[in-house]
Amino acid sequence: AQSVSQHNHHVILSEAASLELGCNYSYGGTVNLFWYVQYPGQHLQLLLKYFSGDPLVKGIKGFEAEFIKSKFSFNLRKPSVQWSDTAEYFCAVNAYNQGGKLIFGQGTELSVKP
Amino acid sequence: EPEVTQTPSHQVTQMGQEVILRCVPISNHLYFYWYRQILGQKVEFLVSFYNNEISEKSEIFDDQFSVERPDGSNFTLKIRSTKLEDSAMYFCASSEGLENTGELFFGEGSRLTVL
Numbered sequence: 001a002q003s004v005s006q007h008n009h010h011v012i013l014s015e016a017a018s019l020e021l022g023c024n025y026s027y028g029g030t031v032n033l034f035w036y037v038q039y040p041g042q043h044l045q046l047l048l049k050y051f052s053g054d055p056l057v058k059g060i061k062g063f064e065a066e067f068i069k070s071k072f073s074f075n076l077r078k079p080s081v082q083w084s085d086t087a088e089y090f091c092a093v094n095a096y097n098q099g100g101k102l103i104f105g106q107g108t109e110l111s112v113k114p
Numbered sequence: 115e116p117e118v119t120q121t122p123s124h125q126v127t128q129m130g131q132e133v134i135l136r137c138v139p140i141s142n143h144l145y146f147y148w149y150r151q152i153l154g155q156k157v158e159f160l161v162s163f164y165n166n167e168i169s170e171k172s173e174i175f176d177d178q179f180s181v182e183r184p185d186g187s188n189f190t191l192k193i194r195s196t197k198l199e200d201s202a203m204y205f206c207a208s209s210e211g212l213e214n215t216g217e218l219f220f221g222e223g224s225r226l227t228v229l
Contacts, residue, residue, distance in 0.1 A: 034217075036220075041222075042222060043117075043118070043205070043220045043221055043222040043223060044157075044205065044207075044220035045220075046217065046218075046219075049217060090157060092157075100145050100147060100162060100207075100209045100217075100218055101147075101159050101162055101170055102149075102157075102159065102218060103159070104149075104156050104157040104158070105156065106155065106156045107156070107157070
């Protein structure tokens with residue numbers, strides 16, 4: 001069965017600090033990988049996705065993620081966070097061509113101090 | 115920008131009562147989903163729906179749960195007899211189709227509190 005693990009439950013950073021949120025998945029086949037963000041009081045929004053091709057993907061708001069197949073990882077990065085990045089971040093996986101069923105990680109709450 | 119809308123945003127109910135959560139997916143989308151998130155836990159897949167039938171469901175989605183697309187716009191989740199452990203945030207999502215597999219658009223969620 002697929003599973004997704006996010007290493008950090010709660011991360012606290014100061015503005016301008018660099019961010020890296022870890023995500024590992026377990027699944028033997030081809031996967032699609034996603035990072036979703038949920039700002040306080042809002043719905044889940046897609047930050048970025050990886051389907052194929054360049055393993056370094058760029059998303060909205062300066063976020064990027066790198067797919068490392070050998071490590072089953074898809075870590076999210078941002079060189080300089082802002083207070084407005086305060087949110088919960090979810091890594092998600094689905095098996096290629098098996099419909100839209102997403103398996104989510106437990107989420108990482110990011111708090112950015114001004 | 116088109117969006118998925120959900121009602122109610124918050125519902126409080128007594129154990130054993132029936133609850134219906136409503137969703138209006140994005141109009142040209144073909145695949146519809148319900149997920150839930152118990153406080154402090156992962157977002158969990160409940161069910162996917164395509165072409166007027168369930169395409170996949172999780173172990174959580176037992177006989178107490180049902181989904182329906184009663185008309186061309188609404189997609190509902192019914193919990194027949196709520197239990198305390200059904201308290202959670204329920205998210206509806208929709209996607210265009212398999213060529214965009216996994217790119218789901220989520221609603222803001224309906225918080226269900228069972229007393």
